[in-house]
Amino acid sequence: MIRKLLFILLPILALLSGCHKHSFNKPRLDTLLVTLNAHEQNMGSIAIADNGTIVYQKAFGYSRINGTIKTPANVHTKYRVGSITKMFTAVMIFQLIEEGKLTLTTTLAKYYPQLPNAGKITIAQMLSHHSGLHNFTADSGYLNYMGKPKSEAEMTAIFAKQKADFEPGIKAAYSNTNFVLLGYIIEKITGKSYPEELKERITxxxxxxxxxxxxxxxxxxxxxxxxxxxxxWSQVPETDMSIPGGAGAIVASPTDLVHFIDALFAGKLISNTNLEHMKLMKDNFGMAMFIFPFDDKTGYGHSGGIDGFLSQLIYYPADKLSVAYIANGIRYPTNEIVADALSIYYNKPFAMPEFKSVELKSADLDKYLGNYSSVKMPLKIAITKNKTTLIGQATGQSAYPLEARGNDKFVLDLAGVSLRFDTVKHSFYYFQNGETYLFTRDK
Known part of the structure; x- marks a missing residue:
């Protein structure tokens, strides 16, 4: 069971257990979201549908913060959904297959022969992340151009320079490159833009x-x-949406997302045969789908992350239950919120989260500052401060604020991480996923 882990680029694969009930304690779910908002732990919007009917929807926090001017979010507020876009792209690919314009065995070489292993990579392998194509967003150079418009020619030139990570079909590795290319292939086959096809074929x-x-x-x-x-809250820089394309460029509301996945499982978008292709797992990867277990139930869907937005979309076929959550401000984990919401929905035991941070002065943080390394973990963590907030940043990752919980303990709830400092020995213990690592300050 994974309730405290955060996966930025990969889907979150497990939630809590429960049993289906058609009625649930909506005020309790209201209280959860109000609590998160009151403690500035999360901002976002959630929708739950039972058998295609919306039974709960609520937005909390703000869609825009401009100094003291704050615009409250509402249930029609649209958010960037990141990799949930891949489900829409896959649906359009399967629609083209059903129209006889493409097959799962068609190779990438038909459209982009200049790319690594193009003659060996099939559409099926791209859909299920078995292509071996390198994930372009994992390269450090990506940060240098992510905010600038890029054409298809410019993006494919970038892909052509990247060596394949492995031979097609031998294993799976998540790669946004697959779905950017699938989006381009939709355009090549139809002669229309991705936005036009999205509107005509789905929305x-x-x-x-x-x-x-x-x-x-x-x-x-x-x-x-x-x-x-x-x-x-400070605003996050934007990716230019010409770059993620079919891998992550869609904007939506949670209510629309649950309607989309309801329609998908109801056979309104593709055949049941092709839906089964999407659901079939190989090396834990479906075709633009992943499994979200909930006790003895199996859910299918996708998560997304882009520019500080995090999202989840899940459908539980046994109950015809769908849930979508999108956050635009995250301190408390989004997968934890979805798990809590489902626990409330299924009337399972649930404890309202408490947030009891300790107020510290800037000078109180000085004893923790420095660069730390561990013999057990191949990265360093820089501990800095911003006024009265301690900041942690691991090698090659973004900086995150750490909340003080007393007794030299700091937490990053977003990732289920806690640090306990020993200022005498100039070290700290790093706790995550039941594992413990000792970090010592560099001299």
Whole structure:
């Protein structure tokens, strides 16, 4: 069971257990979200549908913060959904297969012969992350161009320079490159743009009014910005949506997302045969789907992360239950919120989270500052401060604020991490996933 782990680029694969009930304690779920908002632990929006009917939807926090001017989010606020986009792309690929314009065995070489192993890589392998194509967003150079518009030619030139990570089909590794290319292939086959095909093949077809291919965030169109929290919410830089494309460029509301996945499982978008292709797991990867176990139930869906937004979309076929959650401000883990919401929905034991941080002065943090390393973990962690907030940053990763919980203990609830410092020995113990690592300050 995974309730405290955060996966930024990979899907979250486990939640809590429960049993299905058609009625649930909605005020208790309200209280959970109000508590998160009151303690500035999360901002976002959630929707739950039972047999295609919305039974709960609520937004909390703000879609935009501009100094003292704060715009409250509502259930129609749109958020960047990141890799949930891949499910939409896969649906359109399967629609083209059903129209006889493509097959699962078609090779990438038909469209992009210049790419590594193009003659060996099939559409099926791209859909299930078995292609071996290198994940372009994992390269350090990606940060240098992520905010700038890129054409198909420019992106494929980047992909062509990247060596394959492994031979196609021998294993699976998550790669956004697969779905950017699948988005381009949709355009090549149809002669229309991805946004046009998305509208024609999915959103108009099933009546989604708050789902579309994103551009620069437009707050006047009720689109949310994303925020990090360091002594308050600060806006996160935006990726230009020409870059993630079919891998992560869609903007949507949670309500539209549950309608989408309901329609998918109801056979309104692709055949049941192709839905089974999406659901079939190999090396824990389906075709734009992953499994989300909930006790004896099996859910299917995807999670997403882009520019500080985190999202989850899950469908439980046995109960015809769907849930979508999108956050644009995260301190408390999004998978924890979905797990808590499902526990409330299924009337399972549930403890309301408590947030009891300790207030420290800037000078109190000085004894913790420095660069730390561990013989058991191949990275260093830099401990710095921003006014009265301690900041932790691991090698090659973003910086995150650490909350003081007393007795030299600090936590990052977002990732289920806790640090306990020993200022005499100039070290700290790092706790995560039941594992403990000793870090010592460099001299």
């Amino acid at each position: 108009t077809k099933i009546g989604l009014e708050d789902t579309y291919y994103g551009t620069k965030t437009d707050s006047l169109n009720d689109e949310a910005y994303s925020y990090n929290y360091i002594s308050g």
